[in-house]
Amino acid sequence: MRVHFIAIGGSAMHNLALALHQKGYTITGSDDEIFEPSRTRLEQKGILPSQMGWFPERITTDLDAVILGMHAREDNPELVRAKELGVKIYSYPEYLYEQTKNKCRIVVGGSHGKTSTTAMVMHVLRHANIKFDYMVGAQLDGFDTMVSLSDDAKYAVFEGDEYLTSPIDRRPKFHLYKPNIGLVTGIAWDHINVFPTFDFYVKQFEIFSDLVEDGGTFIYFGNDAHLSKIAANAKSTIKTEAYATHPYEIVDGICQLIAGDLRIPLKIFGEHNLQNIAGAKAICNAIGVSDNTFYNAIATFAGAAKRLQLLASNKSSNIYLDFAHSPSKLMATTKAVKEQFPNRKLVACMELHTFSSLNKDFLSEYNGTMSKADVAYVYFNPETIKHKQLPEINPDEVKASFGGNVEVFTESEKLIGVLRQQDYTNANLLIMTSGNFSGVDLKAFALEISNK
Template sequence: MNVHFIAIGGAAMHNLAIALHNKGYQVTGSDDTIFDPSKTRLENKGLLPEAFGWFPEKITADLDAVVLGMHAKADNPELLKAQELGLKIYSYPEFLYEQSKEKTRVVIGGSHGKTTITSMILHVMHYHDRDVDYMVGAQLEGFDVMVKLTDDNDFIVLEGDEYLSSPIDRRPKFHLYKPNIALLSGIAWDHINVFPTYENYVEQFSIFVDSIVRGGSVTYNAEDAEVARVVEASENTIRKLPYYTPEYTVEDGETLLETPEGPLPIEVFGKHNLNNLAGAKWICQHMGIDEDDFYEAIATFKGASKRLEKIAESATSVAYKDFAHSPSKVEATTKAVKEQYKNRTLVACLELHTYSSLNAEFLKEYKGALDAADVAVVFYSPHAVEIKKLDAVTHEQIAKAFERDDLIIYTNPDDFKNYLFSQDFKDKALLLMSSGNYGGLDFDAIKGLIG
């Protein structure tokens, strides 16, 4: 097949392009800018466009498919040319479905936890040399690319994102996969620029459950009241299988998972991660991995990239960074680190960086999110608010939203940096939560700070 990617540099798009190239397809693509790691990965495969920009002349009648990324606009000149020629135009999830129609599709959905659960499943499969196709949104140890497509594998494991499919297809991605085996981990309002009301957001998960093929199954987090309500209300003829957080203990900064064979030391920690582990275990069992083999493999799982990643440690202090930004993720991550390091002062720093988190109306969703921290710091850039064309957010609004009288707030990157580097981190745990970089913070420099 001859496939062209419009916006080939995206995190998901470049991985799909490489997967098709590895499968023997003829792959071309365009983008107006491409950053690393996408740039180097595409270059290594000979797929990096010769020049950045949009070139309608690349769109010819001999293309079998055009894959359209979210970064492109609806008036993209290459897209307009493809439409004019009547070519088959796919969104990213549509194309993945086309590639996996004959496979058993395992789709992991939820507002939070889906990347970690998908990563856990793939880690277990990889550990036991079970070859499966997959698509996951984070870099994993032992995996070159985060999309794999073959003609031979029976299973494909897909991270089911609820965000939109493409500029001309406004359906959430996970509505298009039609799972045989599904998991739903949690529902907490996110993407408010696309789903303006809580009810509208929750409805997307109802549609997802109803999209599971007849006779299929949904494994769901029964501890999340909204998830349980959505799954149990569905009239789809599927099996509904609840899961719960397993028993565990924390001793001297180590988490021990209770198993039929006794306590098992594991690398990941926090109630939310143990809950994710329970979901992953059931999915692996559906895929033919028995319980003992699951425990053996999961003991070596260190976590997905950017999820509770330890960046520095000394005898008396530790630092983690995490991708957490939505209220539920911030709360779960903060609680996890405090539980793991009960005897240390937890300094939790949150950057409000996404569209939702910088929305004055949405801010109130953060109530209590940093309560587990001994010291709570919030950083946001007024410039980022301007760029996103949002109403200005004030110190007062943020202080009120988190409901902490002692909340420390910074809007200047240098002031935040100076604060961090003036601290003595002896007997402390530092947690940096953001999908950004605090206006240019050098995370490598944190290592000097800690030890």
């Protein structure tokens, strides 16, 4: 099979390219810019484009498929050429479905927790020696790539992103996977640029439930009123199953699952992760994994990258990095750290970096989301707002939207300076961002703080 990737350098795209290369396909690709780690990983496998740019002459009728990434534009010259020649064009999620349409597809969606829940299922299945294909939105310990495809696996486990499929397909990605087992962790408004109203956003999850294959199962967090309504109105050809937060307790700073008389110590913590564990268990049970196998495996799960990732620590403080950027994620992550370490001061800082978070009409959704922090900082870069062509916002508007004791910065150097001056004796630092605070080496900064 000969497959060409338009915009091969993306996080998801380059992982799919690596997975198909591993499968023995002949892979080519183009992009106008490729950053690390994509560049090195593609180069190591000999599939890094020799020069940057778009080259329509690379598109020929010898290709079996073209896979189109979100980074490409609708008028991309390679895309135009593929259409002219009638070469089969797939989006990223379309091709994943094409590769797994004869397998049992397990798809985890939701506004928050989908990466962690998907990672938990993958961890348990590997522990149970069950072969599976997968796609997940973070690098996980023990997995070389974020995508893996095979000819003989019975199951495929996908993280179901609700963002757009491709420049020429405005459907959410998770609408294309047609799951046999579909799980939704919760609904909290996000991606305002694509879903301008909350009702429209909720509708996407309703559609997802309708796309569960007949005879399949729709699993959902039962304490979410919107999901409960969707489940109540689900089609009669599928089963619905609710789950709740798994019972737990914190003993000597260790989060433990409560399962009858058993107490299972975990390497992760936070009520949101206990919800994720319950969802992952429901999926695993649905395909025949026993409770005993699940608990033995989940006890060794250390989390996904940038999901309450411990960057550095000493005897009296921990520094965590979390991908949290939406209101629900901020609230859950801040609450988790404070609950786990109630006797430590919590210093929390977050970066407004996404389109939704920098949108003036969305800012009010952040009210109270950092209230569990003893010291709270918010950073945004005005240049990022200009780049996204959004209306300007000012620090006073951000402070009023968040409420409480939040202090707002627009220069990362000043924020880092203030963080350096904090006393971290018996205190934790929680860094929350989908970016890097305009170029800060967060790992090095965390080590600097812990060594003070």
